[in-house]
Amino acid sequence: MFETAIIAGAKIVLTLITLLTLVVLTVYTERRVSAFVQDRVGPNRVGPKGLLQAVADVVKLLMKEDIVPKNANKPIHDLAPMISIGVAMSTFAVIPIGSTMTLFGRQIDMMIADVNIGILYILALTSMGVYGITLAGWSSNNKYSLLGGLRSSAQLISYELSMGVSIIGVLLISGSLELDEIVGKQAATLWGGIPAWNVFLQPVAFVTFVVAAFAETNRLPFDLPEAEPELVGGYHTEYSGLKFGLFMLSEYVNMIVASAIIVTLFLGGYAFPWGEQFGLSGNSLAVAEVLTFCVKTGLVMFFIIMIRWTLPRFRYDQLMRLGWKVMLPIALANLVVTASILALMNWA
Amino acid sequence: MSQNGKMIRKEDLSFWQRIYIPEILKGLRLTFMALFRRKITIQYPEKRFTPPDSFRGRPVLVEENGVERCVACGLCSRVCPALAIEVQANETALEKERYPEKFEINMVRCIFCGFCEEVCPEEAIIMSKEYELVFESQEEAVFGKDKLLVPIEKVRDRLEFLHKHR
Numbered sequence A: 001m002f003e004t005a006i007i008a009g010a011k012i013v014l015t016l017i018t019l020l021t022l023v024v025l026t027v028y029t030e031r032r033v034s035a036f037v038q039d040r041v042g043p044n045r046v047g048p049k050g051l052l053q054a055v056a057d058v059v060k061l062l063m064k065e066d067i068v069p070k071n072a073n074k075p076i077h078d079l080a081p082m083i084s085i086g087v088a089m090s091t092f093a094v095i096p097i098g099s100t101m102t103l104f105g106r107q108i109d110m111m112i113a114d115v116n117i118g119i120l121y122i123l124a125l126t127s128m129g130v131y132g133i134t135l136a137g138w139s140s141n142n143k144y145s146l147l148g149g150l151r152s153s154a155q156l157i158s159y160e161l162s163m164g165v166s167i168i169g170v171l172l173i174s175g176s177l178e179l180d181e182i183v184g185k186q187a188a189t190l191w192g193g194i195p196a197w198n199v200f201l202q203p204v205a206f207v208t209f210v211v212a213a214f215a216e217t218n219r220l221p222f223d224l225p226e227a228e229p230e231l232v233g234g235y236h237t238e239y240s241g242l243k244f245g246l247f248m249l250s251e252y253v254n255m256i257v258a259s260a261i262i263v264t265l266f267l268g269g270y271a272f273p274w275g276e277q278f279g280l281s282g283n284s285l286a287v288a289e290v291l292t293f294c295v296k297t298g299l300v301m302f303f304i305i306m307i308r309w310t311l312p313r314f315r316y317d318q319l320m321r322l323g324w325k326v327m328l329p330i331a332l333a334n335l336v337v338t339a340s341i342l343a344l345m346n347w348a
Numbered sequence B: 001m002s003q004n005g006k007m008i009r010k011e012d013l014s015f016w017q018r019i020y021i022p023e024i025l026k027g028l029r030l031t032f033m034a035l036f037r038r039k040i041t042i043q044y045p046e047k048r049f050t051p052p053d054s055f056r057g058r059p060v061l062v063e064e065n066g067v068e069r070c071v072a073c074g075l076c077s078r079v080c081p082a083l084a085i086e087v088q089a090n091e092t093a094l095e096k097e098r099y100p101e102k103f104e105i106n107m108v109r110c111i112f113c114g115f116c117e118e119v120c121p122e123e124a125i126i127m128s129k130e131y132e133l134v135f136e137s138q139e140e141a142v143f144g145k146d147k148l149l150v151p152i153e154k155v156r157d158r159l160e161f162l163h164k165h166r
Helices: A002-037 A053-063 A074-094 A118-139 A143-174 A179-186 A203-216 A241-266 A282-308 A316-347 B015-019 B021-034 B075-079 B115-119 B152-165
Strands: A100-103 A106-109 B059-064 B085-091 B098-106 B125-127 B149-151
Touching: A002 A053, A002 A074, A002 A106, A002 A241, A002 A282, A002 B021, A053 A241, A074 A118, A074 A241, A100 A282, A118 A143, A118 A179, A118 A241, A143 A179, A143 A203, A143 A241, A143 A316, A179 A241, A203 A241, A203 A316, A241 A282, A282 B021, B015 B021, B059 B152, B075 B085, B075 B115, B115 B125, B125 B152, B149 B152
Parallel strands: B059 B149
Antiparallel strands: A100 A106, B059 B125, B085 B098
């Protein structure tokens, strides 16, 4: 019991450090990519190639004064960023980044918590995340913040449905709520040698899920809660210093987590199908799996960043129309078709 | 968007455009290609922008054989929309008979329009390629003859440009 606690603690610390480092890298990548898309150079002064720019920004944020508006609800104003970051970070707990590794004579699962209802856990936490944003908007005593918070909750309600429904398609195929097992199912190959990733089995669900993930992480083209031209800064207008930094952090952690979930559910997760061909086993295989996972997640994150600098923001009514009139029916139709085909296959 | 409560939709979108995803991919292709385009940023303190001959930098007085070309006719001062130029004429024994005793351009006022250069009958005041102008006070920004006079060799480019295009 004590031993498992220590192992879990080590994993948590390691994951937190990795996530924070990754966020710094992601911010840097985002700024560089955006600059490149716009024919600029981007940050290239602090450290080699500007890599330390994000670190410098973090230090700057830490040293800034923490301002709370006069009539703000102080406890909630303080609590909101904590909810945001806490939820964003803890979502990563159930994502498997590899199968098992043998360290010091012990088999160690490459995820923090092997929950057998991993997907439900993710869904529950992502919908918790909106509390941070809504509370931040509400407690700031600022009309723009409030509008941002309200938009965020409306957006979540509209897109969580299609997200859930598109996940069900995946669940029907893999027959398990456990992320490890979903990944295991995708390790097989279909006829013709293509891997049995859920993108190929559930392309429609993949598209709806990705769109919903964009909406849930408040990334462009669905970043209405913080639409600068309309709402000043959106829900974090009244935040400064460290608390603003936490919102920023949680936004990027959310992005990482969303990419990791997309990879796990649809893009084969950590599965490294050529382990035997390369003669890998045990720990070397685990390293290959982790690398596979990281590369895939990185590519998805690059895709998310590119989308941000490609598409303009949706109008609010367009967002709602897309959510309720397009995404939800498509996801539902996909679910019905998948279920029927599976039922026919079982019956035959 | 709406007129009399009726939605007006553009009908010229094809089916594939309405689907939206191919269009997203098109846009992504565009931005992806943009990643590899030449960057137009100049890393300023290390590298500097070399202006073309048509560039209008700070106005300077042309100095030929050790004397300014200026005959202090005062046209530049007259035409200056920002009232930045002040000329005071005096007589001289030289062939040109008149010379500016005092020639001041207030660089805080100057708007780099180039009218002075255009109006000058002697090609005595022309726009240089200098664009890095820093002052610490209002007084410092008033450029007298000491700062304005530039030997003709240094502004050949601009003079040739003017001959060609005027």
